[in-house]
Amino acid sequence: xxxxxxxxxxxxxxxxxxxxxxxxxxxxxxxxxxxxxxxxxxxxxxxxxxxxxxxxxxxxxxxxxxxxxxxxxxxxxxxxxxxxxxxxxxxxxxxxxxxxxxxxxxxxxxxxxxxxxxxxxxxxxxxxxxxxxxxxxxxxxxxxxxxxxxxx
Amino acid sequence: xxxxxxxxxxxxxxxxxxxxxxxxxxxxxxxxxxxxxxxxxxxxxxxxxxxxxxxxxxxxxxxxxxxxxxxxxxxxxxxxxxxxxxxxxxxxxxxxxxxxxxxxxxxxxxxxxxxxxxxxxxxxxxxxxxxxxxxxxxxxxxxxxxxxxxxx
Numbered sequence: 001x002x003x004x005x006x007x008x009x010x011x012x013x014x015x016x017x018x019x020x021x022x023x024x025x026x027x028x029x030x031x032x033x034x035x036x037x038x039x040x041x042x043x044x045x046x047x048x049x050x051x052x053x054x055x056x057x058x059x060x061x062x063x064x065x066x067x068x069x070x071x072x073x074x075x076x077x078x079x080x081x082x083x084x085x086x087x088x089x090x091x092x093x094x095x096x097x098x099x100x101x102x103x104x105x106x107x108x109x110x111x112x113x114x115x116x117x118x119x120x121x122x123x124x125x126x127x128x129x130x131x132x133x134x135x136x137x138x139x140x141x142x143x144x145x146x147x148x149x150x151x152x
Numbered sequence: 153x154x155x156x157x158x159x160x161x162x163x164x165x166x167x168x169x170x171x172x173x174x175x176x177x178x179x180x181x182x183x184x185x186x187x188x189x190x191x192x193x194x195x196x197x198x199x200x201x202x203x204x205x206x207x208x209x210x211x212x213x214x215x216x217x218x219x220x221x222x223x224x225x226x227x228x229x230x231x232x233x234x235x236x237x238x239x240x241x242x243x244x245x246x247x248x249x250x251x252x253x254x255x256x257x258x259x260x261x262x263x264x265x266x267x268x269x270x271x272x273x274x275x276x277x278x279x280x281x282x283x284x285x286x287x288x289x290x291x292x293x294x295x296x297x298x299x300x301x302x303x304x
Binding site (some may be wrong): 008012013014015018019039040041042043044048049050051053055056057058061076078079080081082083084085086108140 | 160163164165166167170171191192193194195196200201202203205206207208209213228230231232233234235236240287302
């Protein structure tokens with residue numbers, strides 16, 4: 001599972017290689033990635049805000065893509081909007097962690113819409129950490145686009 | 153001016169080279185950059201959400217760094233939070249455009265605080281465009297940190 005999605009991301013989102021983004025663990029509802037600091041520094045020698053966002057976005061997208069594949073949905077998955085708070089500087093290789101809370105009402109709504117072939121949106125949180133320190137929090141509103149059929 | 157800041161960004165934010173970020177024009181209150189699509193594609197062959205954010209963040213940071221240098225302030229400049237809306241897919245090399253509105257009250261407040269050696273925050277908008285189409289809008293809250301002096 002991990003190797004399949006590492007390859008998928010590296011092949012389809014090539015900047016994931018340049019930022020040194022590596023999957024550490026992945027299942028249908030949990031993901032952890034590790035990203036190298038060195039290619040992602042800023043003028044202060046800490047993590048560049050843009051790189052932290054890109055690594056966390058790749059992490060959130062991979063989790064929802066894996067979940068969606070697992071559920072056998074073929075909707076196109078895109079980010080509609082996102083917001084990030086930078087809490088502490090990133091001073092070493094960093095972790096991006098996310099999970100899908102299947103007990104949440106938003107998850108139930110997502111499932112219900114996808115089951116009847118509708119598009120749906122879902123808010124996914126990704127935490128960016130150095131060791132036990134939370135350095136940034138990203139929230140992404142993803143959209144699962146409904147598959148348009150050409151009527152005869 | 154343009155070459156000086158292109159070199160500064162490439163040397164201090166190395167990922168700017170990997171994403172193909174190029175300054176097109178820069179003065180103390182206006183900036184335009186162009187970023188290559190090819191290294192920044194996603195699974196759909198359009199611009200990866202994380203790369204668009206990174207290119208626009210580099211653009212916003214460069215504008216405020218240039219403005220700050222021009223005003224002879226030496227405060228450390230960092231991003232505190234940011235939000236982005238993705239409006240249309242990026243299908244070609246893309247432009248990031250931003251300007252500082254010197255007639256805005258927020259600008260006046262920023263100047264007043266920096267003049268007396270205080271820290272200050274400033275909200276900077278960056279538009280991401282393909283030709284005349286606005287593809288995404290990023291808003292970044294930057295913080296100019298006050299310079300701490302060690303008292304004798």
